[in-house]
Amino acid sequence: MNADAGEVMTIVAARHLRDAKVCFIGVGRPSTAAILAREVHNPDLVLVYESGTIGAKPFRIPLSIGDGELAQTADAVVSVPEMFNYWVQPGRLDVAFLGAAQIDRFGNLNSTVIGDYDHPKVRLPGGGGAPEIAAACGEVVVIAPHSPRTFVERLDFVTSVGFGDGPGARERLGFRGRGPTTIITDLGVLEPDPETKELTLTQLHEGVEADRVREATGWPLAVAAEPRRTEPPSDRELGALRELTSR
Amino acid sequence: MGSRSERAQPVTLSNGVAELVRDGDSVALEGFTHLIPFAAGHEVVRQGRRDLELIRMTPDLLYDQLIGMGCARRLVFSYGGNPGVGSLHRFRDAVENGWPHAIEVEEHSHAGMANRYTAGASDLPFAVMRGYRGNDLVGRTRVATVTCPFTGEELAAVPALRPDVAIVHAQEADKRGNVQLWGIPGVQKEAVLAARRSLVTVERIVDELELRPGGVVIPGWVIDAVAEAPGGSQPSYSHGLTERNNDFYRRWDEISREREGFRAWMEEHVVGRVAAG
Numbered sequence: 001m002n003a004d005a006g007e008v009m010t011i012v013a014a015r016h017l018r019d020a021k022v023c024f025i026g027v028g029r030p031s032t033a034a035i036l037a038r039e040v041h042n043p044d045l046v047l048v049y050e051s052g053t054i055g056a057k058p059f060r061i062p063l064s065i066g067d068g069e070l071a072q073t074a075d076a077v078v079s080v081p082e083m084f085n086y087w088v089q090p091g092r093l094d095v096a097f098l099g100a101a102q103i104d105r106f107g108n109l110n111s112t113v114i115g116d117y118d119h120p121k122v123r124l125p126g127g128g129g130a131p132e133i134a135a136a137c138g139e140v141v142v143i144a145p146h147s148p149r150t151f152v153e154r155l156d157f158v159t160s161v162g163f164g165d166g167p168g169a170r171e172r173l174g175f176r177g178r179g180p181t182t183i184i185t186d187l188g189v190l191e192p193d194p195e196t197k198e199l200t201l202t203q204l205h206e207g208v209e210a211d212r213v214r215e216a217t218g219w220p221l222a223v224a225a226e227p228r229r230t231e232p233p234s235d236r237e238l239g240a241l242r243e244l245t246s247r
Numbered sequence: 248m249g250s251r252s253e254r255a256q257p258v259t260l261s262n263g264v265a266e267l268v269r270d271g272d273s274v275a276l277e278g279f280t281h282l283i284p285f286a287a288g289h290e291v292v293r294q295g296r297r298d299l300e301l302i303r304m305t306p307d308l309l310y311d312q313l314i315g316m317g318c319a320r321r322l323v324f325s326y327g328g329n330p331g332v333g334s335l336h337r338f339r340d341a342v343e344n345g346w347p348h349a350i351e352v353e354e355h356s357h358a359g360m361a362n363r364y365t366a367g368a369s370d371l372p373f374a375v376m377r378g379y380r381g382n383d384l385v386g387r388t389r390v391a392t393v394t395c396p397f398t399g400e401e402l403a404a405v406p407a408l409r410p411d412v413a414i415v416h417a418q419e420a421d422k423r424g425n426v427q428l429w430g431i432p433g434v435q436k437e438a439v440l441a442a443r444r445s446l447v448t449v450e451r452i453v454d455e456l457e458l459r460p461g462g463v464v465i466p467g468w469v470i471d472a473v474a475e476a477p478g479g480s481q482p483s484y485s486h487g488l489t490e491r492n493n494d495f496y497r498r499w500d501e502i503s504r505e506r507e508g509f510r511a512w513m514e515e516h517v518v519g520r521v522a523a524g
Contacts, residue, residue, distance in 0.1 A: 027331040050357070051280055051431050063493040064330035066280020071430045071486055077461055079432045080279055080304065081365045084358035089377055112354075117387060123342040125328030125335075128305070132358040132378045161381040173381045174401070 003233040005186035007241055008205055009143050011233045012184050013097070014041060014241075016141060020095045022046040024088070024133060025065075029143045030097030032061050032244065040240050048093060050129045052078045060247045084129070089136055091176050096137035098130050098160060102152050103144060105198050105219050106169075107162025107180035109134070110155040117157060127159045134160035135173070139181040146185035148218040163197035187213045188230065193222060203228040255424025255447070255470035260522045263446045263474045264290040264414075271320075272411040273300035275364075275442060276309060279433030280330060281486060284416040285309055286479035287448050289517045292316050302410055304360045304434065308482065308499050311335040312517070314350065315509050321351040323408075325360045332496055336503045346506065354388055359405045364434045366407035367441025379403040413442030416480045417465075418488055419456065420449045424467025427456045430486025432463050439465055448476035450488050476522075 003011065006029070013033035017023055018041045023034050025047060035058060038045050047056045051065040055075030062070055071077050078087070087093060100109035101124050111130060115121030134140055140162070144150050162180045163169055170179055180199075183190040189203035200222040201213050206229070214221045233241075258266070268274060268291055276284045276291075288309045291299075300321040301310050308329065313319055315337030327338045340346045355363070362374035379390045380403070393404045415435040417428035426447050428435060439445045447470050456464065467473070479485075482492035482499075503509045 052433070053431065063332075063496065064280050064491070066330070066431050066483075066491070067493070068281075068430070068484060068486055068491060071281070077431060079361075079436070080357065080434045081361040081437060084361050085376070088358065112383070117383070120343060123327070123339045126324070126326050126354055127356045127382070127384065128326030129357040131356045131382050131384070132376075135378065135380070158381070158383040164381055169381070174377070175380075 003238050007238060008230065008233060009184050009186055010036060010241060011237045012189065012230060013141065013143055014237070016182055016184070017045055017095065018042055020045055022048060022092065022094050024048045024050070024093040024096035024137060026050055026097065026099065027062060027065055028099065032241070033143070034097075035061060036237075036241050036244060039244065040237055048087065050083065052080060052083045054078060054087070061244065084132060088129070088132055091136050091138060094138040095141060096133045096139070097141050097143065098134060100142060100144060100159070101150065102155050103142065103150060103183065104152060104155050106164060106166060107142070107183065107192060107199055108155055108158050108164065109142065109160040109162065110157045112157040112159045114156050130160040134162065134179070135175040135177060137177045139178045141182045141184065142180060143184045146187040146213065146216045148216060151216065152218040163192060167195065167197050187216060188227065198222050200224055201227055203230055205230040206232050253468065255420070255467040255473040257424070258472045258474050260286060260290050260448060260474040260476050261294070263472045264294055267412050267444050267446050267471060268296055270296055271298045273302060275302040275408070275410040275413045275438045277303060277413065277415055277433060277435050277438040278480065278483060279304060279431060280307070281431035281433060281483060282416045282428060282435065282480050283307055283309055283483035284414050284448055284479060285481055285483060286476040286522065287414045287416070287446065288313060290522045292318060292513070292517055293522065302408060304357055305330070306335060306338055308335070308496065311337040311503060312513060314338055314341050315347070315503065316513055317347040319350050321353065323353045323355070325355045325357045329496060329500060332500050336500070337509060340506070354384060355405070356384070359390070360408070361434055363405050363408040364437035364441050366405070367409045368437045371407060373404045373406050375402050375404055377402060408441050410438070410442040411444065413438040413445045414448070415439055416448045416476070416485065418450050418485050419453050420447065420467070420473045421453055421456050424470055424473045425456055426465045426467070426470060426473065427458070427462050429459055429462040436463055436465055440469060444471045446472045446474065448474045448479045450477050450479065450485050451475065
């Protein structure tokens, strides 16, 4: 069985949720990864969707955060004010997935505009839940395709803060969550350096070497002395993912 | 504030919109992916309302349509994408190219918008929360800093949302205009209570509300008007009664991509149709 790049990202993300208790998700790959994690690694993982469904157990991958099955299978369905004030803000959610059109070397994210805010070249959807999630949730995981268009030297707009301008920024801003711990791409995995907080290549997927990742990054990428090699998807993981996607 | 009348007035959808929504109003048509009041929104388009300040946490297809049809002067929102599919092309066209005309944008986060509605429903001038720090929205939207008088912590203050009109959709109302909705509650109750006037559209009118677990009841005496509108949330959905039309959400990407195709679709499916009820 040969996994494609997208499947590898999903499977790596699912592995990251092995020991998590509560995971906050939007749609797309993170949702698939979290549902896969429940099936293969961590059946007790609690899924929380931004729509207010706490403990959702969907059989099919939802298209939107508000799909009926999420409400149907949830342990509790709460209002949006409750979701953000009682659950996100106090840091009750261990892991949150966020998406972005642009990511910088400190894991700050842009999902607002490409170009100038008042006259943008591209008006992106905007922050939604992301800004407060990035501040308050235990840790943030991002899944993104690795290209110089995405991994940029300077964001056109800071939608959600990762490590701000470097060490000490999160503390100065009063953010209680640990920030972005893991960026999963189609080439490998980046993690923040414990001291500099700069995203560093720490893991390479099968068949990928560090130079290719450097070329795909819009800043001089820090690379770990000995990056790990991603364990290839097992038959069980890949089989479960494909079965899940086909439902 | 006091209650507005003894009970919600039963109206037809077209009369309800005609009486409650005026040009230039600030209008919140809420429903967080669920119970989005499409039928009411389409009636707003049909009646040619203009210069509206459209308020919705997630504009969704509904405001994509209203913006594309030129109803909006201003948009207040926190996430303007087609959930799970991609861009809202009409929203983007208005912001990027000023088509059909330029719109003002006031952008927030979900947490901010949710708290703004809560403050409005509470008749308070602002809500306090932890947020709006370190990101680029801070200098570009309506937010302020307050210091906790007890602990000294610096917090964000977001101004209350007080729409002129709120319109929401629910599964049912009884004959006295008491409304029950269930499934994902979003910010609908808050929007109705924050607004100066409100219209609730419902799938069905029943003799008695059968209270159900997780159901949210809004008493008729805080609602101005109730209109029966079966299927009134389609292509969104009314939990337990209709299904979300995910296929249509996907197809909207193509339908709305070009201006001419969008207009033709709206003429055929919205403008050219009569409101049910």
